[in-house]
Amino acid sequence: MELPPLSNILEEDRKEDCxxxxAIGSAAFIGLGAYTFVSGRAQLREREKTxxxxxxRWGIGARRMGIYGIAASMVGLGVYRAVM
Incomplete structure (x- = not known):
């Protein structure tokens, strides 16, 4: 049994989504990023003193940057999903 050429396989893989x-995929990622940002900030505010x-070693600033980084990554994935 002969396999199809790699170029044909890659061409099939590049087909666009509807x-x-x-829209659903990008909205899910953007929504997840927004939820992570809002809920993460609320939880940090509640536990900031503790x-x-x-x-x-990791203070409130590092944790805050972690929340911002995860939220920005999710929103970025949503924008990428919408555009690409």
């Missing part, structure tokens, strides 16, 4: 699939008093 517009509704793109975190700042803890004897840990």
């Amino acid at each position: 517009n509704s699939c793109r 975190i700042s008093q803890a004897a840990t």
